[in-house]
Amino acid sequence: MIRITLPDSSVKEFNAASVDGDAIAASIGEGLRKAAIAMTVDGKLVDLKTPITKDAAVSLITARSDDGVEIIRHSTAHILAQAVKELYPDAQITIGPVIDDGFYYDVSFKKAISDTDLAAIEKRMEEVVSRDLPITREVWNRDDAVKFFKAQGEAYKAEIIGDLPATEVISVYRQGDFVDLCRGPHLPSTGKAGVFKLLKIAGAYWRGNSDNEMLTRIYGTAWADKKDLKAYLTRLEEAEKRDHRKLGRELDLFHLQEEAPGQVFWHHKGWTLFLGLQEYIRSKLAKHDYQEVNTPQLIDSVLYKKSGHWEKFGTENMFIVKDEEKERTYAMKPMNCPCHIQIFNQATKSYRELPLRMSEFGTCMRNEATGARHGIMRVTSMTQDDAHIFCTQEQIEGEVVKLCNLIKEIYNEFGFTDMFVKFSDRPEMRVGSDTVWDHAEAALRNACEAAKLPWKLNPGEGAFYGPKLEFVLRDAIGRDWQCGTVQLDFNLPVRLEAFYVDEHGEKKNPVMIHRALLGSLERFTGILIENFAGNFPLWLAPTQLVFSGITDKQNDHVKELVAQFKAAGIRVQGDFRNEKINYKIREHSHQKVPYIGVIGDKEIADGTVTVRRFGSNNQTTMTVTAFLAQLQDEIRTRALPQPVTGAENAA
């Protein structure tokens, strides 16, 4: 007798030596028996067919749950692998994990395939699904498994098994003739999958190491039903519409061109955004006692040899300028820190001057790997809202807490909600004693806790000179970008001989905190464009308001209004073109101008303006004075825009 407790606390009794999920589901109802794809037994996720031999708490999993969808994706990855092996028998399969919204499988093909081959693979996958092959789990002996996969010509699989810890149970899943190493769990049969789509192919290094062979990664997505798949594909399309490169062109913000790879040609509107961000950050700097400085672009390599950057990044990643005549070698500055230390070192510093916070909107140039550049998110020439805080060991924690709070405050003001913090602790190769590292890591951790920032550990990924926090934001299509950062540095002040005199008259090296709030202004602008889909908050919007008359009869009055609002500090334009008001509304709406003010004879007579706010189809007539006050209030409070509704507005 086996007693199975279900999630609703009811108990089913089975008169047998063992029972499986299929039987449990069947005892509840035929519908559930068909829908069940896996189960948890005492909280552990297992295959539906796993025999249960003693009393247990069981919860059946269907495609309706997150676990269910994950299993579907995982099994679909196996179906992909099977289809690939059937179509390309000499291909070797490697790993095929589940990722956000889908899965991928890395394959080593003898002959390269391209995305046009995906259709055929997808078709074969559908055949595998229609065969409805039972998927069964087997536990194998390690040596047999290695031998089996070697015999199959699957060298990568054999390598994976060989590297599994001795304690790991080697399980394989069989579906028809296809056998794959896998921890599971999986669907009971291939017929339970079926709502999927292969999306793209790309290269990926075996085991993520660029010294290894490059495999072909096939990306796919899989869902519980067609509706979910369609919703996902629609979501992808919508995300493409907010791509900052597309909006950058459409809204006349910036452009990039071949002659200056990775460097932004900021058009007036984009530059207005950029300057708006800079002014915003300056207002924060003033409140938090920073000294803004500015340092040279082109610096003798001697300085970078001393700082250690030359050795690490040198000619590969720095732009070198040679002055043949004077026999000097310069580098475009790739970061600001060595320069800031030069300013720090210009006069003997007292402990009384610490913490000393030095900031710069420094333009840095980095010769990035060609494949790394991406729109304005990853550029060759970038402007950081950079600062270095020179402080004592004791001051670290206080400073980091302040920084975490400040960054959190700033991101909140932009309305970012899904920001997360990566905390990278000590790497194997590092400078500084363990005591110093203990202290530094604790300071960062405590600061996160104090600022109530959720963080995840990125073990061993700290810089060799100190641990760091990275503040990560997500773009329209779900890619993560590091924006703000807080890094502790015990190394550079020593190498570049920065000192302060402590209260006992002794010379000491300060600790340096590298920090950026927005990170690269180019990247942050890109993130903003995507996040707001070009519908910027009024305080940032390049053009805040457009006035237009109904006909050219009102032009003189409109000119006066433009002058009045301009004088009041509003970024306003008049539209005097010989076009109908419908045409102008349409065009300025496409440009996502926050306010359109329309003037007809009625408005002139009443001293009013008829206002249309972007994102709404309503019009409100109000006095000119009230309108100006409303705008100024919205700007002053840095109000976030209301979400745009309606199909027409979303276009």
Place this chain on the structure above:
RNA sequence: GCUCGUGUAGCUCAGUGGUAGAGCACUUCAUUGGUAAUGAAGAGGUCGGCAGUUCAAUCCUGCCCACGAGCACCA
């Protein structure tokens, strides 16, 4: 840097081994129109660059550059 792909008018895209088209934008003219496209006419391109094959290349081949997706990298 690596894998696969892309590059035709300002933008979005057709197209062909015999030196090119559409829509929008632009210019001109007419129109004075109350909240998402008024009409007509005109102008606009070394088909990413260099080399090769060919009587002939935007199209085929090679190399280079840039861009895209991803991997690696990211001081």
